[in-house]
Structures are given as C-alpha cells and as structure tokens.
Amino acid sequence: MLLRTSMAARALTSLGMFAAVSLLAACGGDTAPGAGPAATTTAAATTPTPTPTAPKPARPEVILATTTSTQDSGLLDVLVPAFQKATGYQVKVIAVGSGAAMQMGERGDADVLLVHSPAAEEKFVADGFGVERTLVMHNDFVVIGPAADPAGLKGSKTVAEVMKKIADKKATFVSRGDNSGTDVLEKNLWKGTNLTAPKGQSWYLETGQGMGATLTVAREKQAYTVTDRATFLAFTGKSDLPILLEGDPALLNVYHVIVPNPARLPKTNTEGGRAFKAFLVSADAQRMIGDFGKGKYGSPLFFADAGKPEPVAR
Amino acid sequence: MDLLLDALREAVRLLRTGDGDVYSITLRTALITSVSTFVAALVGLPLGLGIALGRFPGQRALLAMANAGTGLPPVVAGLLVAVLLWRSGPLGALGLIYTPWAMVIAQALIATPLVVSFAAAGVMALPPALHLQIRAMGAGSAQYLWLVAREARLALLVAVMAGFGGVVSEVGAAMMVGGNLAGETRVLTTAAVLEVNRGNFGTALALGLILLLFVIGVSAVLTTAQARVRRR
Structure with a gap:
C-alpha cells in the first residue's frame, strides 16, 4: 500500500518533470531565434551582404531605458532589431517614461537612455550621472480634446491661451501624472495660468500610466490632454479626439540619447551603451527614424536631428 | 460588441498564422509558469x-503569514524581487533582472503562499481520527507523512492548481522583473498589456482568449487527474 504511488503524486511528478525539461528547453530556446549575438553572427556570415560582421561584443546585453512614446509608437520595433543585427548586441528595452528612465540611469540599472525631458536631462548630466548627451530626433506635442470643444480652444494661437481656457472652464483634463517627459512638459504649461498646479482639482485627472493608456482614458472621458505627436498618430483610428492646438514653439518635443557616466557607474555596460548611441545617430538609423510611419500615417512620426544644432524653442 | 467579435476573429487569425509570435509567447508562458509552479509546489507542499x-x-x-500571502499583490512581489535583482541591488551581480529566471523567482514568491495555505487547509480538514488510526498502525514518521499526504492528495492537487492560477494570470510582477522583452520575457499577459497601451484592443483581447484556452487546457489535464484520484 505504501509503495503504490497515488495519482496525485504522479500528477505532481509529471508536472515537475515537465517543468524540469522545459527549464532546459528555455535555456536553449531563448538564444535561438536570432536574438542572441551568436545567432546574429551566423546569420550575417551566411547572407551575402557586404556589411562587415561586427566582432562579438564582450558584454552583449544592453539595457535601454526609455520613454513610452518610443515603444507605444512602434519606433523601437524598427530600430532595435536593426541595431542587434548590425552589432550582435542584445537590447533589453524598458519603456517607463523619462523620469523613471533617468532614475534607472542614476542607479546604474540602465546602459543607455533615450529620453525627452530636457531640463531633467541637463540636471542628470550636471549631477554627473550621464555623459555624451546627444540630440537624436524631435517631433512636437499637441493639445487634443473632444470635438465638441466645451472649453472653446479652437482658434487659439498659443498653448498658454489654451491651458488658461481649460483651467478657467474647469474642463476635464487627463494628465500622465507619471513624471515622464510629457508629464513634466505639461506641468510647465500650467505655469502660464493663474492655476499653477491643477493637481487635486476635480476636473484634473492623473492616470499615472503611459501615453497610449492615457489617450484611451482621454477618449473615454472626452477630456483634453497633451500628447506627443508620435503616439497620437500611432493611435489614428483608435482615438477620435482631434488636435485643437499645434505649432506653438513651446510644444517642441526633443529626444536625446545619454550614456550613464562610466566613472560614476562602473557596473554599466558602457561599451554597449555607446554602441547604441552611435547607432542612433548613424545615417542608417536617422533615415529609419525619418521614414518611420510615413507610409502608414501619411506623415513622419519623428524628425531625425543628429548633428543638427540643439533646438532652443523653450 | 464589434470589438469582441473582432477579437475572436483576431484570436483565430493569430493562432492560424502564428503572427505576433503567439506560439513562442504561449510556449514561453507555459515554461515560465510551470517552472514557477513547480518551485512553489516543491517549497509549499512540505511547508x-x-x-x-x-x-x-x-x-x-x-500559517497566518501564508494565509495573508495569498493576497500578496503581484506588483509588490515583483518590486521586492526587482529591488534585489537590479544591478544596483544586493543580487545585481547575478545578472538575473529582465530574464525568465527573474520571473520564475517573483512568480514562485507569489505562488508559494497560495500552495502553503491551500495545502495546510486541506491537511487540517482530514478527520482527526485518521491520525490516530495511522499512528495505531505503527507507522514511522516518514510513513505517517506519506499516508497523510496521500489522504489529502486532492487538496494538495488543488493547492498546486491555485498556485498555477495565481502566476499564469498575473501581470504586475512579470512586467516589473521581466521587462516584457520581445522574444525573451514577453508572456501572454504582458503582451496583452502592451497591446492595450498601443490601443490595439482587439489584439489584446485575442491574446487574452489564447491565455484562456491555455488555462482551460491545463486545468482540463489536472481535473482529469483529480477525477481519477477520486475514483480510487
């Protein structure tokens, strides 16, 4: 009776065996589908392209901390595979918003940052956490809201004017509220109104989520919001809120790449971070950035800026 | 309603074409959750x-800790594990953050209290006379444990199922410590969140349906095992 294995025990054992086998499979399987550097080199060797096969990087894993707009718009789905193919590096994209990305950078938990929060970036570099801050691309922010436009924003000339109207009319406004680049910009925009910090007002909603999720909330609440143009365009057909203000120079949205300071954060993969930075400003990547979304949305989502002078709109 | 029908169509299309890596994502989900469940069973059943x-x-x-732990929010478990595994954390040198292993650790942390709590409750529910009976038969400690586990096998199976259910459906910890990396740590739940963030609700629902199919498949297997146990 003692020797007779019960069905339950057998079921558990087989689950365990499956797990053990799958563990082995997981180890072998993860590097297989072209993601690993080894697989990339083989692919490069067998394809008759004239591009020289990059030597296998010593530390192939690169953690990219970035904003949600680069992921939600799909831009990184184009850039990252191209970079991995060309160099053999393997990029781990953590899309969290610029504020959180720079916090990861400060702790040494990221190897390269692609962010859009200029004032915070300058502080990050000044505090000695980042080096080689380099201009990559820009687009702009737009103010969107319900087509009925209860606050009467249509026809306004400046962003200061529309923010004042929203505050005066107490029209529902959805904020990211996540200390991202977009959030920081939006918080600054209120400074022109008599209501410097609308936080806590009943009409001011904070999602604490990424741009895509926030656009969905704005659509459902029929509320006003400030969004980067890339995410807005990527949501074409998914959000029916029209643009109510655009073109104010204060709405410029600039993306920089920053490498965490190796002197201060020695554990980071500086070589890998620099390789990704070099790739972002390369002619190939800049062309991909400029072309991204052109076919699908009729207009580019980002404008490539590498090598151009620093924009001074704000 | 249209969205639901679209989602159904999209789920069928994804399964037929294998677009969006659904098969590798589903396989990865199966691997990671089964390893986490296995670890949780290994620790949780004896405990x-x-x-x-x-x-x-x-x-x-x-026992109180285990019972309370059944309500441990996955995102908190994920954050705890992330703080330990980040490069800046005490275990950072292991390089485990944003790997399937990190997900296994976090998910095992979520599932273990579930297994412990359910297993303990199941064993406590055995008739008190049973213990006397086994002792009276002159069973040694190991035999005693084995016989009790045998008597409580249904409850132990349920405990493991609860652990599995806890991890297969969670997204907070998977996102936090896995990073939702394509081809590496993207599982069905995190893929669905990404599609929600991108406003592709049909695709997100379709991924949800595939997850549901997977869970139904697994529970069908376990329920069959359960039914067989009962018949004995």
Missing part, C-alpha cells in the same frame, strides 16, 4: 504539511 501537522513555535504565525 503546508509541516504547518498542518507539526507542533512547533511560530507555527500559527507561519
């Missing part, structure tokens, strides 16, 4: 038995 049968100081506190 649950021990808590139910043993007489030792801190026994109640342990």
Whole structure:
C-alpha cells in the first residue's frame, strides 16, 4: 500500500518533470531565434551582404531605458532589431517614461537612455550621472480634446491661451501624472495660468500610466490632454479626439540619447551603451527614424536631428 | 460588441498564422509558469504539511503569514524581487533582472503562499481520527507523512492548481522583473498589456482568449487527474 504511488503524486511528478525539461528547453530556446549575438553572427556570415560582421561584443546585453512614446509608437520595433543585427548586441528595452528612465540611469540599472525631458536631462548630466548627451530626433506635442470643444480652444494661437481656457472652464483634463517627459512638459504649461498646479482639482485627472493608456482614458472621458505627436498618430483610428492646438514653439518635443557616466557607474555596460548611441545617430538609423510611419500615417512620426544644432524653442 | 467579435476573429487569425509570435509567447508562458509552479509546489507542499501537522513555535504565525500571502499583490512581489535583482541591488551581480529566471523567482514568491495555505487547509480538514488510526498502525514518521499526504492528495492537487492560477494570470510582477522583452520575457499577459497601451484592443483581447484556452487546457489535464484520484 505504501509503495503504490497515488495519482496525485504522479500528477505532481509529471508536472515537475515537465517543468524540469522545459527549464532546459528555455535555456536553449531563448538564444535561438536570432536574438542572441551568436545567432546574429551566423546569420550575417551566411547572407551575402557586404556589411562587415561586427566582432562579438564582450558584454552583449544592453539595457535601454526609455520613454513610452518610443515603444507605444512602434519606433523601437524598427530600430532595435536593426541595431542587434548590425552589432550582435542584445537590447533589453524598458519603456517607463523619462523620469523613471533617468532614475534607472542614476542607479546604474540602465546602459543607455533615450529620453525627452530636457531640463531633467541637463540636471542628470550636471549631477554627473550621464555623459555624451546627444540630440537624436524631435517631433512636437499637441493639445487634443473632444470635438465638441466645451472649453472653446479652437482658434487659439498659443498653448498658454489654451491651458488658461481649460483651467478657467474647469474642463476635464487627463494628465500622465507619471513624471515622464510629457508629464513634466505639461506641468510647465500650467505655469502660464493663474492655476499653477491643477493637481487635486476635480476636473484634473492623473492616470499615472503611459501615453497610449492615457489617450484611451482621454477618449473615454472626452477630456483634453497633451500628447506627443508620435503616439497620437500611432493611435489614428483608435482615438477620435482631434488636435485643437499645434505649432506653438513651446510644444517642441526633443529626444536625446545619454550614456550613464562610466566613472560614476562602473557596473554599466558602457561599451554597449555607446554602441547604441552611435547607432542612433548613424545615417542608417536617422533615415529609419525619418521614414518611420510615413507610409502608414501619411506623415513622419519623428524628425531625425543628429548633428543638427540643439533646438532652443523653450 | 464589434470589438469582441473582432477579437475572436483576431484570436483565430493569430493562432492560424502564428503572427505576433503567439506560439513562442504561449510556449514561453507555459515554461515560465510551470517552472514557477513547480518551485512553489516543491517549497509549499512540505511547508503546508509541516504547518498542518507539526507542533512547533511560530507555527500559527507561519500559517497566518501564508494565509495573508495569498493576497500578496503581484506588483509588490515583483518590486521586492526587482529591488534585489537590479544591478544596483544586493543580487545585481547575478545578472538575473529582465530574464525568465527573474520571473520564475517573483512568480514562485507569489505562488508559494497560495500552495502553503491551500495545502495546510486541506491537511487540517482530514478527520482527526485518521491520525490516530495511522499512528495505531505503527507507522514511522516518514510513513505517517506519506499516508497523510496521500489522504489529502486532492487538496494538495488543488493547492498546486491555485498556485498555477495565481502566476499564469498575473501581470504586475512579470512586467516589473521581466521587462516584457520581445522574444525573451514577453508572456501572454504582458503582451496583452502592451497591446492595450498601443490601443490595439482587439489584439489584446485575442491574446487574452489564447491565455484562456491555455488555462482551460491545463486545468482540463489536472481535473482529469483529480477525477481519477477520486475514483480510487
């Protein structure tokens, strides 16, 4: 009776065996589908392209901390595979918003940052956490809201004017509220109104989520919001809120790449971070950035800026 | 309603074409959740038995902890594991953050209290006379444990199923410590969140349906095992 294995025990054992086998499979399987550097080199060797096969990087894993707009718009789905193919590096994209990305950078938990929060970036570099801050691309922010436009924003000339109207009319406004680049910009925009910090007002909603999720909330609440143009365009057909203000120079949205300071954060993969930075400003990547979304949305989502002078709109 | 129909169509299309890596994502989900469940069962079943049968100081506190742990929010478990595994954390040198292993650790942390709590409850529910009976048969400690586990096997199976259910459906920890990396740590739940963030609700729902199919498949297997156990 003692020797007779019960069905339950057998079921558990087989689950365990499956797990053990799958563990082995997981180890072998993860590097297989072209993601690993080894697989990339083989692919490069067998394809008759004239591009020289990059030597296998010593530390192939690169953690990219970035904003949600680069992921939600799909831009990184184009850039990252191209970079991995060309160099053999393997990029781990953590899309969290610029504020959180720079916090990861400060702790040494990221190897390269692609962010859009200029004032915070300058502080990050000044505090000695980042080096080689380099201009990559820009687009702009737009103010969107319900087509009925209860606050009467249509026809306004400046962003200061529309923010004042929203505050005066107490029209529902959805904020990211996540200390991202977009959030920081939006918080600054209120400074022109008599209501410097609308936080806590009943009409001011904070999602604490990424741009895509926030656009969905704005659509459902029929509320006003400030969004980067890339995410807005990527949501074409998914959000029916029209643009109510655009073109104010204060709405410029600039993306920089920053490498965490190796002197201060020695554990980071500086070589890998620099390789990704070099790739972002390369002619190939800049062309991909400029072309991204052109076919699908009729207009580019980002404008490539590498090598151009620093924009001074704000 | 249209969205639901679209989602159904999209789920069928994804399964037929294998677009969006659904098969590798589903396989990865299966691997990671089964390893986490296995670890949780390995730790949780003996602990649950021990808590139910043993007489030792801190026994109640342990049981209370396990019971409370069943409500451990996945995102908190994920954050705890992330803080430990980040490069800046005490275990950063292991390089485990944003790997399937990190997900296994976090998910095992989520599933273990579930397994312990359910297993302990199941063993405690056995008729008290049973223990006397087994003892009277002159069983040694190991035999005693084995016989009790045998009697409680249905409950132990349920405990493991609860652990599995806890991890297969969670997204907070998977996102936090896995990073939702394509081809590496993207599982069905995190892929669905990404599609929600991108406003592709049809695709997100389709991924949800595939997850549901997977869970139904697994529970069908376990329920069959359960039914067989009952028949004996």
